[in-house]
Amino acid sequence: MKFWPVILTRHRILLLLLVLVFAWSLFSVNWSGSIIHTGGRSSFLKLWLSLFPPDLSPGFLLIASKATWTTFTFAVMGIVLAITLGLPMGVIASGILFERSSVNRVPIIIVFRGLLAGMRAVHELVWAVVLVVAIGLSPVAGIIALGIPYAGILGRIYAELLQSTPRAPIDALSQTGASQLKILFYGYIPAVLPDMLSYTFYRFECSIRAAAILSFIGIQGLGYQIQLSLHDLLFDQVWTLLLFLILLIVLVDLWSTRIRRSLLA
Amino acid sequence: MIIDENKSLIVARNVTKYYGPFKALDSVTFTAEPGELVAVAGPSGSGKTSLLHSLAGIIHPDYGEVLVDGNDLAEFQSRKERCSLVGIIHQQYDLVPQLPVIHNVLAGHLGRWGLFTSLLSLVWARDRRQAYDILLQLGIADKIDDKTSKLSGGEQQRVAIARMMIQSPQLVLADEPVASLDPSRAEEGLRLITDLITDSNKTLVITLHSPHLIREYCSRVIGLREGKLIFDLPTSEVYDHHFDQLYDIGH
Amino acid sequence: MSKFALIVIATNNTLRHMSFTKGSLFLFGIFIIVSWGFIFLPGDSGFVELFRLETWTNIKIFILRLTGTESDLTPAFFQVDRWIATSKLAYQTLAMSILAMAIAGIGAFLTMVWAARNVSNGDLGGVPSIFGNVMYYLIRANYVVSRAVPELVWAMIIVFFLSPGILPGALALGLHNLGIVGRLTAEVIENLDPASSVSLRSAGASNSQILMYGIMPQAMPHFITYLLYRWEVVIRTTVVVGFVSAGGLGREFILRLNWFHYTDVTLILIWYLLMVIGVDLLSSWLRKIVDAD
Numbered sequence: 001m002k003f004w005p006v007i008l009t010r011h012r013i014l015l016l017l018l019v020l021v022f023a024w025s026l027f028s029v030n031w032s033g034s035i036i037h038t039g040g041r042s043s044f045l046k047l048w049l050s051l052f053p054p055d056l057s058p059g060f061l062l063i064a065s066k067a068t069w070t071t072f073t074f075a076v077m078g079i080v081l082a083i084t085l086g087l088p089m090g091v092i093a094s095g096i097l098f099e100r101s102s103v104n105r106v107p108i109i110i111v112f113r114g115l116l117a118g119m120r121a122v123h124e125l126v127w128a129v130v131l132v133v134a135i136g137l138s139p140v141a142g143i144i145a146l147g148i149p150y151a152g153i154l155g156r157i158y159a160e161l162l163q164s165t166p167r168a169p170i171d172a173l174s175q176t177g178a179s180q181l182k183i184l185f186y187g188y189i190p191a192v193l194p195d196m197l198s199y200t201f202y203r204f205e206c207s208i209r210a211a212a213i214l215s216f217i218g219i220q221g222l223g224y225q226i227q228l229s230l231h232d233l234l235f236d237q238v239w240t241l242l243l244f245l246i247l248l249i250v251l252v253d254l255w256s257t258r259i260r261r262s263l264l265a
Numbered sequence: 266m267i268i269d270e271n272k273s274l275i276v277a278r279n280v281t282k283y284y285g286p287f288k289a290l291d292s293v294t295f296t297a298e299p300g301e302l303v304a305v306a307g308p309s310g311s312g313k314t315s316l317l318h319s320l321a322g323i324i325h326p327d328y329g330e331v332l333v334d335g336n337d338l339a340e341f342q343s344r345k346e347r348c349s350l351v352g353i354i355h356q357q358y359d360l361v362p363q364l365p366v367i368h369n370v371l372a373g374h375l376g377r378w379g380l381f382t383s384l385l386s387l388v389w390a391r392d393r394r395q396a397y398d399i400l401l402q403l404g405i406a407d408k409i410d411d412k413t414s415k416l417s418g419g420e421q422q423r424v425a426i427a428r429m430m431i432q433s434p435q436l437v438l439a440d441e442p443v444a445s446l447d448p449s450r451a452e453e454g455l456r457l458i459t460d461l462i463t464d465s466n467k468t469l470v471i472t473l474h475s476p477h478l479i480r481e482y483c484s485r486v487i488g489l490r491e492g493k494l495i496f497d498l499p500t501s502e503v504y505d506h507h508f509d510q511l512y513d514i515g516h
Numbered sequence: 517m518s519k520f521a522l523i524v525i526a527t528n529n530t531l532r533h534m535s536f537t538k539g540s541l542f543l544f545g546i547f548i549i550v551s552w553g554f555i556f557l558p559g560d561s562g563f564v565e566l567f568r569l570e571t572w573t574n575i576k577i578f579i580l581r582l583t584g585t586e587s588d589l590t591p592a593f594f595q596v597d598r599w600i601a602t603s604k605l606a607y608q609t610l611a612m613s614i615l616a617m618a619i620a621g622i623g624a625f626l627t628m629v630w631a632a633r634n635v636s637n638g639d640l641g642g643v644p645s646i647f648g649n650v651m652y653y654l655i656r657a658n659y660v661v662s663r664a665v666p667e668l669v670w671a672m673i674i675v676f677f678l679s680p681g682i683l684p685g686a687l688a689l690g691l692h693n694l695g696i697v698g699r700l701t702a703e704v705i706e707n708l709d710p711a712s713s714v715s716l717r718s719a720g721a722s723n724s725q726i727l728m729y730g731i732m733p734q735a736m737p738h739f740i741t742y743l744l745y746r747w748e749v750v751i752r753t754t755v756v757v758g759f760v761s762a763g764g765l766g767r768e769f770i771l772r773l774n775w776f777h778y779t780d781v782t783l784i785l786i787w788y789l790l791m792v793i794g795v796d797l798l799s800s801w802l803r804k805i806v807d808a809d
Binding site for chain 1: 519522523526527529536537540541544547548550551552554555560561562563565566571574575578607608611612614615618660661663664665666668669672673676677678679681682683686752753755756759769773785788789792793802805806
């Protein structure tokens with residue numbers, strides 16, 4: 001009867017590895033007495049006390065609402081840019097336009113997938129910092145910083161969706177002599193549209209969070225206001241802004257989930 | 266033959282069960298003695314599964330009562346006592362796909378084991394020897410550490426049987442356990458089950474839709490149709506027209 | 517027929533029966549127009565700057581500086597000692613991401629069971645309890661809050677009472693992803709086939725035993741896959757969180773940028789890309805192992 005090989009199943013080894021790695025990461029933390037700030041404890045307490053109640057003065061509510069709206073519009077424009085860039089790139093990266101032509105599509109696919117991966121790899125904040133240095137602090141910098149990585153994310157998913165469409169309707173269309181571009185519109189897009197819309201709306205929800213973060217670097221929005229209030233130690237204002245942010249995200253999440261449910265039904 | 270209800274293993278009296286407006290069981294009454302191999306026959310929707318579930322204590326009748334070894338299942342006590350009394354195998358075996366075979370088999374002990382023991386056993390299997398011996402009897406000992414989902418249908422059935430043997434209840438219920446197997450595997454499976462039952466002096470109530478299998482392996486047949494008990498006879502006295510009655514052929 | 521008309525027709529055909537979606541798209545279209553107006557009409561959006569020669573010259577200079585061709589000094593990414601110095605930071609960043617995943621993993625593992633509706637309301641054969649239902653709403657609410665708040669905001673808040681370093685960042689990332697992984701796995705649990713749990717119950721198992729033998733084995737593969745997948749996302753954010761929590765590569769990035777040490781910035785970007793690619797590969801490989809079994 002086997003004994004040793006049984007004890008060392010793949011899963012057990014993996015589990016052991018995970019535990020070891022976790023332990024290692026704990027060692028990297030500097031667990032000295034100063035781990036908690038001087039005054040950290042009182043700040044912590046103050047933070048929680050400020051939740052009841054948060055700053056609900058009309059003046060501040062106005063500021064919070066404006067910031068929320070700003071963040072929302074940034075997210076919308078950012079995702080629009082992402083779709084505008086990501087869709088064509090995704091279509092090209094899927095290679096379906098070149099299926100019947102004599103052009104060798106492999107290098108094209110590699111190049112475009114690589115481009116998308118590169119756009120994706122860099123976090124939107126890093127893009128933002130780079131863009132601000134290059135073109136200065138402006139709304140457009142924030143929108144582009146959001147649009148580029150999200151174009152990479154969307155483009156990759158669009159390419160994968162397009163590549164995995166069922167062949168039969170496509171082949172039937174090509175029998176009618178339609179050009180590849182027409183087949184794209186008549187055959188591919190209707191097939192992948194539900195999944196594409198579903199994923200795009202999911203990413204829209206993520207883009208709101210990203211837009212909130214981007215506003216930290218000085219572009220107006222919720223993140224910017226949170227930073228201001230934190231600096232002044234006005235924790236009740238911070239809570240108000242957080243509540244607005246959570247509310248916005250929950251609303252968009254509900255909307256997005258509802259859409260996805262009706263699409264994939 | 267006088268049936269002493271105090272000694273009968275199963276006593277079912279006027280068992281009636283509704284699912285909403287639908288009457289699944291209609292005043293079903295029968296008894297079963299220890300050691301019997303009872304087949305329940307009937308078309309789908311006739312109430313076979315509902316009957317088995319009320320014998321298992323999974324559902325409780327709206328009217329009437331079910332007594333297993335003198336105990337009314339509707340008012341049951343601890344799961345420990347109930348699971349040593351009744352056990353059930355379903356058509357789909359319902360094993361946990363990701364667990365290795367040995368843990369699915371040893372799950373038969375869960376009624377007896379405490380929390381800590383159950384957890385510990387997942388890491389270091391208790392009673393490994395016992396599980397191995399049973400699987401050896403069933404011919405699949407070499408699969409003991411394989412992931413259950415990797416086994417074929419016939420092999421999974423034997424894992425379910427092994428679990429039942431570990432649980433070792435007095436009354437074994439089986440709901441169409443061989444329906445998803447091809448004929449030769451089905452016979453093999455039934456032979457295994459019935460041999461194990463008779464060897465250990467247990468009682469079996471099994472639903473089957475094949476008259477041939479019923480005649481081969483069971484000592485008694487109960488026929489259900491639309492929730493009503495149509496006949497209750499020893500196998501030797503059951504003829505084709507009895508089955509036809511159930512399946513409404515020719516009417 | 518113009519191509520535009522083709523697009524409209526194809527889209528319309530698909531969406532004909534999906535009125536909620538259509539309405540949503542229409543609404544979204546309105547949002548687009550309004551947002552466009554809000555951002556670009558006032559004139560200070562920076563849009564015009566994009567097209568000025570000055571801007572593009574700036575960008576060109578910036579890129580030249582990053583690649584080190586603008587000055588005569590040896591770029592940082594060709595100096596071995598700089599590589600060694602920054603490798604420590606990369607190591608810290610990696611540790612931060614792993615600690616974050618551990619926090620997210622343990623937290624989600626402990627709470628995800630109650631977040632599944634079928635466990636809390638007794639569908640899996642257990643007795644529905646008030647405790648269970650309360651826990652369900654409590655934990656789900658927790659998940660929503662932790663998911664909704666971006667990691668950076670968590671980090672900024674945490675930095676107020678924990679000293680800067682890896683821990684605040686790891687905690688922030690961990691809390692955020694806890695909600696994500698917890699919710700995803702809870703949804704998997706909700707969609708499990710109850711058959712094996714019912715079968716275990718008739719073999720005599722108690723609620724906790726059903727959890728151990730029936731639910732966890734089925735949920736774990738998905739749980740680990742979600743954790744590994746989130747790790748890929750987390751490593752990208754870890755660098756950024758380092759800005760705020762002052763740990764790892766992120767802090768160095770900001771410092772070097774402020775000091776205009778452009779080639780050092782490039783060196784950090786290279787490390788960043790290396791780690792992102794490395795974690796992506798590692799995560800895919802581990803996910804294959806988990807799926808294969």
